[in-house]
Amino acid sequence: MRYRRFGKTNLLLSVFSLGTMRYLASEENARQTVYQAVLQGVNHLETARGYGKSEQYLGAAIKAGLPKTRSQLHITTKIAPTLDADNMQRCIDESLTRLGLDYLDCLAIHGINTWEHLDLIQQPGYMQAVQQAVADGRVRHLGFSTHAPLEIILAAINTDLFEFVNLHYYYFFQRNVAAIALAAQKDMGVFIISPADKGGLLYTPPPKLQALCQPFSPLELNYRFLLSDPRITTLSVGAANATELVVPLSISDRTEPLTPQEIAVMQCLETTQENTLGSDRCSQCNACLPCPEKINIPEVLRLRNLAVAYDMTEYGKYRYGMFENAGHWFPGMKANRCTECGDCLPRCPQQLDIPTLLQDTHSRLNGRERRRLWG
Known part of the structure; x- marks a missing residue:
């Protein structure tokens, strides 16, 4: 130790x-x-x-x-x-x-x-x-x-x-x-x-x-x-x-x-995410916020990044299921609350089709609702 x-x-x-x-x-x-x-x-x-x-x-x-x-x-x-x-x-x-x-x-x-x-x-x-x-x-x-x-x-x-x-x-x-x-x-x-x-x-x-x-x-x-x-x-x-x-x-x-081998593995993970997600990869810059519907867009799309790139779907469902169920411990509305108002689109430096990606994330990850273990 x-x-x-x-x-x-x-x-x-x-x-x-x-x-x-x-x-x-x-x-x-x-x-x-x-x-x-x-x-x-x-x-x-x-x-x-x-x-x-x-x-x-x-x-x-x-x-x-x-x-x-x-x-x-x-x-x-x-x-x-x-x-x-x-x-x-x-x-x-x-x-x-x-x-x-x-x-x-x-x-x-x-x-x-x-x-x-x-x-x-x-x-x-x-x-x-x-x-x-x-x-x-x-x-x-x-x-x-x-x-x-x-x-x-x-x-x-x-x-x-x-x-x-x-x-x-x-x-x-x-x-x-x-x-x-x-x-x-x-x-x-x-x-x-x-x-x-x-x-x-x-x-x-x-x-x-x-x-x-x-x-x-x-x-x-x-x-x-x-x-x-x-x-x-x-x-x-x-x-x-x-x-x-x-x-x-x-x-x-x-x-x-970190050893050279550990660094190489982390670089491989980054490359895999870039190649798998392509132009749909959210860079987590947060420029899309605030959302009028209070959707935590960067966190939703982070979970999508991980699910698509690394098959971390169970983790995505676990965290996504806490939206609307954990108050200030995990704030934000679920992605299906998107009204396609378009407020976020001109702010995104990557020109992501955010409403479409939000709906895709909801389809992938909307499973059982979850709450924090303790209130």
Whole structure:
């Protein structure tokens, strides 16, 4: 296991962190998962107030005894923005009680996803509640998690209120690269959310993608893409059980720069996408926005890019099914809401036939509706 400095917090975190949203089959399953992660070198355990019994189960695992002492572990929980300072104080205390701790190494404001969230957390009363928790030692470091569009993430980083950020960024989703750069410039810790699942359902890749990534697995290649970037501190492993720790932790010492062979495979992936999609390939420039019908056109067409180029249709259905079902965590209407108004067409530098591509994406990916695991 390698360890990296978590920005200005100066905490040394393992390059893989245990995310605890999915280990909820039972308290015993959670205990075994946490124990095995810590035994193999993980020293950062991350939970959230909104993850069902996750805080309670993590607290029980810590109480039962782990291979590291409390001072050797770094615990993060996340609490959603709230309108009331007293409520924030109460939420912090409740989380500490469930975890059985007298302090949190890190507290993340959970889901700064909209401009309204960003305005809220900058209100004096709100920050006073959080800063009081820092002053009295209940919280040591403050950060935020986000599923927001890039411009909101950049604005949140630029408030200079935070020491770290949890965000989405993967080989197959590089739109937030500017946020990675800005966070590094401001010496913030960078925590990557769900690289295996949200990064492409890479535990169960389609055969075409597996073949294109040889001699590596798609999951290994994505991990290496992230671990080779020194601006990134740690990657979440949202293991449902101890068995799911095996693959990521087997490469937890692979933080060196990308090898020529790895770079060649990534170049092959890019070439395949260009050749397969041809003139229908969306470059993800975002010039088509805003859409009058609130369709997240770049994200819809990103999912189409991946489905057509790499047969990542199941991943596309998984993410596409969250439109209209996950609120601000995954905003946007489905592509069949397009009225063919044509507003986007003159803005597209590639001159894509966007309405036709939206309808094609809906036909390919509109399967079962999905919701976030936790509200």
